[in-house]
Amino acid sequence: MQRWNSIPQRSRNRIPAPAVLYTIGRMAEAFDTERNTDSTRSHTTTASADVQFSAHPPPHRPGLWVWLRDLMISLAISAFIIVFIYQPVKVEGTSMMPSLADQERIFVNKFVYRLEPIERGDIVVFRYPRDPSKSYIKRVIGVGGDRIRIDGGQLYVNDEAVDESYVPPVYTDARSYPESIVPPNSYFVLGDHRSMSNDSRDFGPVNQSYIYGKAVFGYWPMEKLGRVR
Secondary structure: OHHHHOOOHHHHHOOOHHHHHHHHHHHHHHHHHHHHHHHHHHHHHHHHHHHHHHOOOOOOOOOHHHHHHHHHHHHHHHHHHHHHHEEEEEOOOOOOOOOOOOOOEEEEEOOHHHOOOOOOOOEEEEEOOOOOOOEEEEEEEEOOOOEEEEEOOEEEEOOEEOOOOOOOHHHOOOOOEEEEEOOOOEEEEEOOOHHHOOOHHHHOOEEHHHEEEEEEEEEEOHHHOEEOO
């Protein structure tokens, strides 16, 4: 009993070391528990948000006005192409046989000559100089400045005989044409069916202002489908 009283007062008030360590451990465990609880709440909230997002109904299908809008755009594009670029044309007559047959359907490019010059060999569509309400289709034989002559059916351009593979012997004729010079900005045109064609041998060279397109593609009948040559 006397021994306990001999211990100094300062030592009796001190908390033993094991008790301190025990208290710190309990505080750490409480902190970890709280942190795990917050993390669980956070994940639960995120998952709930994901479920709500995925639960949104799918977007509505396009209405009638969208279909009509697309139709109008398609029609506008088609009209632009027909008016300014390609135009369907029906060939009437036999003057361009065998290259183009009567009633054959072709596309005419009305824009190409804004980008490139008219050349020999091109099949062009133009307004008939003697009656611009009518359209003709012929092959360009000579351009401005060329000297054209036909001797017994044989074509000469600038004194050189031209081998016209597009005119089979059955379509030739023995007609002659005196030498002439094609005026500037004009073109000498002939039909491939020489014995059945009304062309520059009859109405002279065609001014460029009358030419409005180049025959580029045949689409009917199906056996003639392809590029016009």
